Amino acid sequence: MPARNHNQWKANPPLKGGEWIDSRIYSDPEIYEQELEDIFKKVWVPICHESELPDPYDFRTATIAREPVVVARGPDNVVRAFLNVCPHRGMMIERRPSGSFEEAAPSGNPKRMTCMFHGWQYDMKGNCVYISREKEGYQDRLCKEDTGLRRLRCEVNFGGFIWVSLDDKVMSLEDWCGDAFKCIRKPLEAEPLEIFHYHKAVIGTNYKLWHDTNSEFYHDFMHYHNRVTGFNDAYFARENTAFKHGHVNVGSFEVQYDEYEGFESRAELSFPGLPPNQWYMVDLFPGMNFNLRGSALRCDIVTPLGPDKVMIEFRGFGLKSDTPEERRTRIDHHNSIWGPFGRNLHEDLIGVAGQGSAMLPGSENRRILHGRHENNLIHDEVGMRHYYDEWGKWMNRLPSDPSQPYMPAEAAE
Amino acid sequence: MSWRRICAADSVALNSLKKFEVDGIPVVVANYGDGFRVFPPICPHMEEPLEESGLIEGKVLTCTKHLWQWNLATCQMEGTETEKLMHFYDVKQEGDDLLAFIKSEHIYEFDEEDEMDDDDFFNS
Numbered sequence: 462m463p464a465r466n467h468n469q470w471k472a473n474p475p476l477k478g479g480e481w482i483d484s485r486i487y488s489d490p491e492i493y494e495q496e497l498e499d500i501f502k503k504v505w506v507p508i509c510h511e512s513e514l515p516d517p518y519d520f521r522t523a524t525i526a527r528e529p530v531v532v533a534r535g536p537d538n539v540v541r542a543f544l545n546v547c548p549h550r551g552m553m554i555e556r557r558p559s560g561s562f563e564e565a566a567p568s569g570n571p572k573r574m575t576c577m578f579h580g581w582q583y584d585m586k587g588n589c590v591y592i593s594r595e596k597e598g599y600q601d602r603l604c605k606e607d608t609g610l611r612r613l614r615c616e617v618n619f620g621g622f623i624w625v626s627l628d629d630k631v632m633s634l635e636d637w638c639g640d641a642f643k644c645i646r647k648p649l650e651a652e653p654l655e656i657f658h659y660h661k662a663v664i665g666t667n668y669k670l671w672h673d674t675n676s677e678f679y680h681d682f683m684h685y686h687n688r689v690t691g692f693n694d695a696y697f698a699r700e701n702t703a704f705k706h707g708h709v710n711v712g713s714f715e716v717q718y719d720e721y722e723g724f725e726s727r728a729e730l731s732f733p734g735l736p737p738n739q740w741y742m743v744d745l746f747p748g749m750n751f752n753l754r755g756s757a758l759r760c761d762i763v764t765p766l767g768p769d770k771v772m773i774e775f776r777g778f779g780l781k782s783d784t785p786e787e788r789r790t791r792i793d794h795h796n797s798i799w800g801p802f803g804r805n806l807h808e809d810l811i812g813v814a815g816q817g818s819a820m821l822p823g824s825e826n827r828r829i830l831h832g833r834h835e836n837n838l839i840h841d842e843v844g845m846r847h848y849y850d851e852w853g854k855w856m857n858r859l860p861s862d863p864s865q866p867y868m869p870a871e872a873a874e
Numbered sequence: 875m876s877w878r879r880i881c882a883a884d885s886v887a888l889n890s891l892k893k894f895e896v897d898g899i900p901v902v903v904a905n906y907g908d909g910f911r912v913f914p915p916i917c918p919h920m921e922e923p924l925e926e927s928g929l930i931e932g933k934v935l936t937c938t939k940h941l942w943q944w945n946l947a948t949c950q951m952e953g954t955e956t957e958k959l960m961h962f963y964d965v966k967q968e969g970d971d972l973l974a975f976i977k978s979e980h981i982y983e984f985d986e987e988d989e990m991d992d993d994d995f996f997n998s
């Protein structure tokens with residue numbers, strides 16, 4: 462095909478409905494706002510892992526769809542989530558990313574969350590326990606019973622991850638993604654996991670583009686390491702499986718780590734019940750990823766910061782029972798591929814940053830092709846097609862023409 | 875044997891508070907001029923560590939967090955804010971040593987609210 466003029470370039474590709482989408486959904490500020498409202502405020506989001514709050518009064522803060530959230534472990538060992546917003550005059554209560562409430566904040570008391578602005582305090586169950594000059598200021602018109610925190614739905618599941626939803630009426634977490642976790646549930650839940658790696662990156666791209674790169678594997682052409690340790694018959698036989706609510710699994714095969722110079726087999730430190738050197742991926746709508754490569758688990762959580770900006774938090778996990786030596790080896794396995802200076806991660810980031818810079822808000826919309834069919838196997842784009850069909854339902858928009866209401870791909874042809 | 879040695883009497887300066895641990899039990903010693911008082915180390919209001927928040931002036935102990943006050947000479951509440959008595963262990967001086975009568979650690983009760991069952995909570 463020769464190069465195309467502007468009209469030719471703007472024409473739709475000769476593919477079927479659902480096999481391409483409009484790049485506007487990655488750049489339009491209005492669509493982005495609607496995603497926060499209609500998706501991120503309605504689904505379950507993993508915030509962190511329970512090993513990040515090992516002791517009573519430990520806490521971690523996060524943001525879901527711009528709403529500040531705090532999760533804290535109570536003296537009863539139960540982890541609860543609250544909106545991190547003071548019922549008095551709306552200040553963010555806790556501003557540290559993590560820490561402990563066991564010791565008092567300068568204007569508060571031990572074992573309480575204190576809003577430093579006017580010293581109101583809350584216990585680990587979200588009860589308001591102190592209002593400064595309550596009687597003098599409010600007489601009998603308002604009291605602590607009226608000013609508790611907003612508690613949020615919170616569950617610990619699938620290997621100790623802490624999940625929060627801003628929607629009180631959200632479906633159960635098990636219904637939401639239990640199916641999609643089935644393939645790695647045993648290895649994740651056989652014994653307690655422990656975080657050993659955390660870093661985050663703010664990338665100039667749309668959050669869905671990061672999820673796309675976790676859901677398709679033919680970009681392994683970009684990953685030299687994966688070609689060397691992977692490309693064989695079993696690799697190409699890996700299957701993509703779609704689950705309800707837009708989630709996807711990428712099936713496993715045996716990776717030949719020792720084919721790559723300086724790397725070694727991970728068989729000895731396989732997660733419990735996982736056959737040696739296997740590799741599973743669980744991609745959750747709308748943008749979380751659990752990636753188990755034999756001896757180490759990686760989890761990506763996205764926080765969209767704008768149509769063209771996303772914060773990605775990367776965590777690595779081993780078994781809590783690891784000996785120091787085992788842990789060192791796991792960290793090595795994790796970092797050599799996925800660490801900030803690992804073999805693969807920066808390649809993925811270059812890919813999505815390149816897309817992001819070509820799809821800035823205001824850039825002309827283009828067609829993004831998702832039309833590869835290879836019997837749902839590893840280089841098939843079924844994962845992304847499944848995701849965008851779900852996206853269309855939540856947004857009531859057609860991914861290939863977001864000004865139109867949603868309809869199933871077959872009908873959109 | 876519940877009289878326990880806490881410290882040397884001269885180790886707590888006039889109008890000051892100091893924390894000690896006796897057989898695993900934490901206490902604070904206050905020197906208010908006419909003598910000493912020994913009590914649990916946290917404020918009965920909201921668990922503030924008194925060795926940091928406490929101030930003694932004119933025989934009155936003030937927790938500077940929210941200004942609850944107790945008279946150390948009479949052991950009674952003082953001021954307008956205070957809502958709870960402080961627990962004082964009996965105290966005596968033997969030679970250079972300060973002793974307190976501590977059968978067991980005194981634990982204040984802080985109200986805790988019960989919680990609704992999750993489903994009720996989010997569906998009501």
Ligand code: FES
Binds near residue numbers: 550551576579580
């Ligand atoms: S805004 Fe929090 S105490 Fe006033």
Ligand code: FES
Binds near residue numbers: 939942
């Ligand atoms: S904590 Fe001591 S007065 Fe409130």
Ligand SMILES: [Fe+2]
Binds near residue numbers: 674680805809
């Ligand atoms: Fe990749």
